[in-house]
Amino acid sequence: MKENRTERDSMGEMAVPADALYGASTARAVENFPISGTPVPPPLIHAYGRIKEAAAEVNLELGLLEPGIAGAIRSAAAGIAAGRYDDQFPVDIYQTGSGTSTNMNVNEVVATLCRRVGVTVHPNDHVNLGQSSNDTFPAAIHLAVAMQLRDHLIPAMLGLEEALKGKAAEFSEVLKIGRTHLMDATPVRLGQEFGGWARQAGLAASRGRKAQKALMELPLGGTAVGTGLNAHPEFAARVIAKLAGSTGLPFREASNHFEAQSAKDACVEAHGQLATIAVSIHKIACDLRLLGSGPRCGLGEIRLPATQPGSSIMPGKVNPVIPEAATMVAARVAGNQTTVAWCGAGGFLELNVSMPLIAHCLLESILLLGNVATCLQEKCVAGIEANTDRCNELIELSLSMVTGLVPAIGYDAAAAIAKESVATGRTVRELCEERLDALGLTPDALDAALNPETMTGSG
Known part of the structure; x- marks a missing residue:
């Protein structure tokens, strides 16, 4: 059995794993949503770290946070953005639809990290200042x-x-x-x-x-x-x-x-x-x-x-x-x-x-x-x-080679050759070579019409 510590949020006391950086709100969400076992993806948590870091800087510039608090939040949030605390974000994907549980998870981890360096920081009042989960x-x-x-x-x-x-x-x-x-x-x-x-x-x-x-x-x-x-x-x-x-x-x-x-x-x-x-x-x-x-x-x-x-x-x-x-x-x-x-x-x-x-x-x-x-x-x-070799073989076997003959002998005559090729298993070239005179073609004209290279356009 892992040791626990007791934390409080607005709903009261909650047992939290003693070594966890998060607090009561996160522990409550872990208990409420044992659904997929898959937590929110790390890149989203890293993005949250960037947001909390920038927010602390701005709240300092606006005079809304004391320098010590803002500095501690920035340092902690930068660590989250860098992926140093990914194991501290256990809340399931299937949680509150606004992502409030994850936002509070981030706020609580930041607050705990700040406390560890001797700065008292509240997850809502300080880390979440000017923000909402929404x-x-x-x-x-x-x-x-x-x-x-x-x-x-x-x-x-x-x-x-x-x-x-x-x-x-x-x-x-x-x-x-x-x-x-x-x-x-x-x-x-x-x-x-x-x-x-x-x-x-x-x-x-x-x-x-x-x-x-x-x-x-x-x-x-x-x-x-x-x-x-x-x-x-x-x-x-x-x-x-x-x-x-x-x-x-x-x-x-x-x-x-x-x-x-x-x-x-x-x-x-x-x-x-x-x-x-x-x-x-x-x-x-x-x-x-x-x-x-x-x-x-x-x-x-x-x-x-x-x-x-x-x-x-x-x-x-x-x-x-x-x-x-x-x-x-x-x-x-x-x-x-x-x-x-x-x-x-x-x-x-x-x-x-x-x-x-x-x-x-x-x-x-x-x-x-x-x-x-x-x-x-x-x-x-x-x-x-x-x-x-296989490419060349299949070209010669193809009925569609007859398409190159259409300008010279017409669609119907070319179709008849294609049908005969299917029926006999002989290639288009073989059938044409036997009837050059009937088709009105010379050997060179046949070779030109059945040249696969010229059929491929400019490449």
Whole structure:
């Protein structure tokens, strides 16, 4: 049995683990919400530390806090922002919808750290001065998500883009058959396919920036309901300026605090960009495993790197495990999109009451997408090889090669050749070579019409 100490809050006494930095309010929340076992994500706690640090600085400048108290709060909050006390934030995601339990968790840890250096600090009167859970928690969401987008997801997508561009250049001369509806189409270059995926990855990075842009307004200063009660009129602008300076992101005060606190449309918009990125990741991953299927009885136009044995019963089997992981990430992000939209609809009058779950979904989606993009880049794309012989073989077998003949012999005659190719199993080229005179073609004209390189355009 762990030893406890007794702490008090406005509801009375509460047993708190003796070694915990938090107090009665946090312990009460831990007892009230034994739901998922998953605490609020660390990046949100780190963002909260930044907010409390900046708030203490501003309250000192405004003459609302004594220098000793402000200095102690700043030091403690900086430690939280740096991640030194992550184990002191145990409150479950599924808690009060305003995030009050987490805000008080931060306030109590800061107050305890201050007491440890000999400064008496009250979690509400001093640490929370000029603030409310209702404006700090959504501000922490925006801060944490914007920073994770910048530092994690966007670089990962740019890295994947560069890897795919590299393969596009490497495979620029590899000719293969294209496919629409999963059926044979006219030839393309393998490099063109990789170039398309590279563009998707690059646009994904741009969408990450769009998501970031949606989060630049912070609701700090609105306090409980958006009116700014108990906050100094200069508090919000000054705190947000400090946050913009310390993060390098252009945060600004919300133009309408009632919208900023009662609605979470910006979060829904931001996750919509993440959902689109997930769709791009899914497309790239599925295409890679289709082209790599086989190795002998599938398409087999590329060889994916072998990363681990694929079967406990079939010796030598190797599966496309990295693309499969990517498709599961996409599925999870799609689920998070539904959750965020549903939570965004949970704004009632002056407050949204689903904010901790919104924060969790946004940060989880960013983490998963960033991590799996890096996995795709490093463990899959970097090691892909072209199976040139297989690509050439399938081009000659394709019925769609006949498309190149249409300008010379007409659609109906070309269709008849394609049907005969299906019926006989012979290639389009073989059938045409037997009836050059009937088609009005010379050998050189036939070769030119059936040249897959000229069918791929400018490349």
